[in-house]
Amino acid sequence: MRHTIVSIIAIILGLVAGGILMVLIGSNPLEGYTYLFQGALRNIERIGNTLATATPLIFAGLSVAFAFRTGLFNIGGSGQMLIGGLCATAVALSFDVSRPILILMMVLAGLLGGALWAFIPGLLKAKFNVHEVVSTIMMNWIAYWTVYYVVPGYFKGEFLETESRKLEEAQTLRSPFLTEMFQGSYINMGIFFAIIAVIIIAFIINKTTMGFELKAVGFNRYAAEYAGMRVNRNIILSMFISGALAGLGGVALYTGNASSIQIGILPSQGYDGIAVALLGANTPVGVFFAAILFGILYSGTGFMNAMIEIPPELANTIIAIIIYFAATSVLIERLLNRFRKRRSGQEMNGPVGKKGVS
Amino acid sequence: MKKRKFGLIMSMVLAAGTMLAACGGGDDAGGKDTDKKAFKVGMVTDSGTIDDKSFNQGTWEGILQAKKELGIQEKYLKPSGETEADYLKEIGNLYDAGYKFIVTPGFKFETAIYQAQDKYKDAKFVILDGNPHKGDYKPVVKDNTVAIFFAxxxxxxxxxxxxxxxxxxxxxxxxxxxxxxxxxxxxxxxxxxxxxxxxxxxxxxxxxxxxxxxxxxxxxxxxxxxxxxxxxxxxxxxxxxxxxxxxxxxxxxxxxxxxxxxxxxxxxxxxxxxxxxxxxxxxxxxxxxxxKKIGHATVDTIQHEVDGKFPGGQTLIFDAKNDGVGIPDKNPNLxxxxxxxxxxxxxxxxxxxxxxxxxxxxxxx
Missing domain, CATH: 3.40.50.2300 (Response regulator)
Structure with missing residues (x-):
């Protein structure tokens, strides 16, 4: 409950800060925010789009949060998503099998691709103590250039060198049923996979021995080692699962929301995942709601922008400020702790946040 | 429980918005109603920014020129990504905000415009450097769309x-x-x-x-x-x-x-x-x-629309013959x-x- 309060304070601070910026540029914040939320939620199609926008963010947030719990800072979400998307696209374009099997294969390919991309930094961390921040960022660029090479080389569009062939509707996660229900939105099955992932990850973290060990490594690596846990194995496993989640995010992004993969772009969702995880206090359910909020912000911006007289760059700045403040929940938690300490005069227990680093 | 939490978040968010409004003061609220008569022209940017010194900028300058000459109301939106879904989202945003004449610079809008021309039948679309198609490169230019190419x-x-x-x-x-x-x-x-x-x-x-x-x-x-x-x-x-x-x-x-x-x-x-x-x-x-006289082409098309002669369904080519391409009039270095x-x-x-x-x-x- 405390985490929820902290997150809500962070969001409010973010909105206040964004509102102040709106006032400074001479717009009315109430109007702005009304349009922002209208843009995200005013009809069923827009709600669908908002959920679809949130889907990759749920995966990215889960990925970051999961690694955080083991004390690892996986900022390679972008690269893992890219590889996940590439693998899924490659499978979709290469195999001609019935739809359920194809979808299953795409999901598996994306999952394994992303997992592999995080497994390597995990291995480096476990064996040689290479810091995962450095290696995951490097892996981002390897992913970037891999896509740059593979897509034009093997899956090139008919006339376009810069993106893969467009997937047929039957080769994507879109389903006519959902599209119809949400009146032409690009919402797709990705959202269901995301919800399933949230449940599974929550279960792993909270109810299994594996989850307990992973958390133990996160809280104190040496204590965990002393207790007889295999720290290195847990680090690799944690990165593997974290990467798998990001890879699934890539599947949702490139074969669900979009229907082709482009070269020369690292998906920003990988980085947004960090903010989502922080705001969601690194819990799966928290991540889910944080991602939905981000989805609302991202899909509402355009409409806000179209309705009030501000340039798009400023609209994006406002969103960025809200996100920036929202991601400072750790600071707010510290402040709250300090207040409480002062009031009760005694030490509060537990580390800051639920993560194990620093 | 979870739902309640979410509801709580949402209500807090909205409450914050209301509080802010109180201190913000509505200086330009309703500004958009006053010039309702102005013909609204919207644009969605391609990859890159509005000041890319190139395609986006050229189109935008054309729109600004049209504003000067024809008194239109203008607005551009920058999509958050470069997928068809991102483009369609911004087109939808412009449409919902009353911008029913939408200019899109670049071939990347081809599939998005293909869908938009059916989805928003009472809107008009201008696609520069591209032909609407559904992914198979078979151009389908509907009556509410004009495709413009340059030589x-x-x-x-x-x-x-x-x-x-x-x-x-x-x-x-x-x-x-x-x-x-x-x-x-x-x-x-x-x-x-x-x-x-x-x-x-x-x-x-x-x-x-x-x-x-x-x-x-x-x-x-x-x-x-x-x-x-x-x-x-x-x-x-x-x-x-x-x-x-x-x-x-x-x-x-x-x-x-x-x-x-x-x-x-x-x-x-x-x-x-x-x-x-x-x-x-x-x-x-x-x-x-x-x-490529992108601005010229943009103004031209807006002018046609204002005159009620929108060349819907056509694919126009701007080349040397109609002064659509060339080097600048002034070349101090030549x-x-x-x-x-x-x-x-x-x-x-x-x-x-x-x-x-x-x-x-x-x-x-």
Whole structure:
């Protein structure tokens, strides 16, 4: 409950800060925010789009949060998503099998691709103590250039060198049923996979021995080692699962929301995942709601922008400020702790946040 | 429980919004109602920013000119990504906000416009440099859409001739953005222009395969600078860049070299880039620019719509014949002689005496 309060304070601070910026540029914040939320939620199609926008963010947030719990800072979400998307696209374009099997294969390919991309930094961390921040960022660029090479080389569009062939509707996660229900939105099955992932990850973290060990490594690596846990194995496993989640995010992004993969772009969702995880206090359910909020912000911006007289760059700045403040929940938690300490005069227990680093 | 939490978050969010409003004061609330009569023209940007010194900017300047001449109300939106879904989202946003005349610069909008023209039947769409299709490259231009193309090869050809005639001898290079038809045609046209001048006008401008490159994006400014630096180091004197933001990096690199006293030139693209190449006083490294008169085409189409003569369902081509392409009217870095020769060539293209191929043929890349 405390985490929820902290997150809500962070969001409010973010909105206040964004509102102040709106006032400074001479717009009315109430109007702005009304349009922002209208843009995200005013009809069923827009709600669908908002959920679809949130889907990759749920995966990215889960990925970051999961690694955080083991004390690892996986900022390679972008690269893992890219590889996940590439693998899924490659499978979709290469195999001609019935739809359920194809979808299953795409999901598996994306999952394994992303997992592999995080497994390597995990291995480096476990064996040689290479810091995962450095290696995951490097892996981002390897992913970037891999896509740059593979897509034009093997899956090139008919006339376009810069993106893969467009997937047929039957080769994507879109389903006519959902599209119809949400009146032409690009919402797709990705959202269901995301919800399933949230449940599974929550279960792993909270109810299994594996989850307990992973958390133990996160809280104190040496204590965990002393207790007889295999720290290195847990680090690799944690990165593997974290990467798998990001890879699934890539599947949702490139074969669900979009229907082709482009070269020369690292998906920003990988980085947004960090903010989502922080705001969601690194819990799966928290991540889910944080991602939905981000989805609302991202899909509402355009409409806000179209309705009030501000340039798009400023609209994006406002969103960025809200996100920036929202991601400072750790600071707010510290402040709250300090207040409480002062009031009760005694030490509060537990580390800051639920993560194990620093 | 979870639902309650979410509900709580939402209500807090909304409450915060209300509180803010109280202190904000509604200075320009309702501003949009006052000029309701104004004809609303919207634009969605392609990859890159509105000040990309190229396609987005050219289109936007056209819209601003139309604003001046026709008193329209304008708005552009920048999509958060570059997928069809992102584009459609912004088109929907413009539509819902009452902007029912939407201009989209770039082939990347092809599939988005294909869907939008059916989805928003009472809106009108202008797609520059592209044809709406559903992913199979079979153009479907509905009655509420106009597709506009430019003869980039003719524009590149003229710039190539101008470059060769002005510099007489040296080494030329090309830096493209993405390897897409519009950029490729500029490249091929430029090479043909240089060749034409070498064969008919006694110039000696050399081009090597290694100096013809596509960077692969329209926004990597740093990469543009690096590629340009490598080319200049290999002895290239003039680079033709058709690369959006990448070109910004190329121009910057050339300016740095010019400041250091080196003699290098850039041939700009899409719009007259002379002002962007100024490095000292009024000296610019922009030799000339291979223009697509995007703004001209945009204003033209808006004008037609205002007059009630929207050429819906048509695919228009702007080329030398209708003054849709060419080099700028003023070229401070070109001699009168060069300008005169280019003009001759321009007339020959117009009359059909010179045929510029839009195909690769045996040219580089």
């Amino acid at each position: 980039e090869h003719e524009s590149g050809f003229l710039a190539g001739v101008a470059t060769a005639v002005q510099l007489k001898q040296g080494e030329a290079g090309f830096i493209g953005g993405m390897e897409i038809p519009a950029v490729q045609k500029f490249n091929w046209g430029f090479q043909q222009g240089v060749k034409y001048a070498n064969e008919n006008l006694g110039t000696k401008i050399n081009m090597k395969a290694e100096n013809v490159l596509y960077q692969g994006s329209f926004n990597d400014v740093a990469a543009g600078g690096q590629i340009a630096a490598q080319m200049f180091d290999r002895g290239v004197n003039v680079i033709f860049t058709a690369a959006g933001g990448v070109g910004v990096g190329v121009i910057k690199e050339a300016k740095d070299r010019a400041k250091a006293g080196k003699q290098v030139w850039i041939v700009g693209v899409d719009v007259d880039q002379y002002a962007d190449g100024i490095y000292e006083g009024d000296k610019s490294i922009i030799l000339t620019s291979a223009m 001699s009168d002689d060069t300008v005169a020769k280019v003009k001759e060539v321009y007339e020959k293209i117009k009359s059909g005496d010179i045929k510029v191929s839009a195909e690769k043929g045996d040219l580089f890349k």
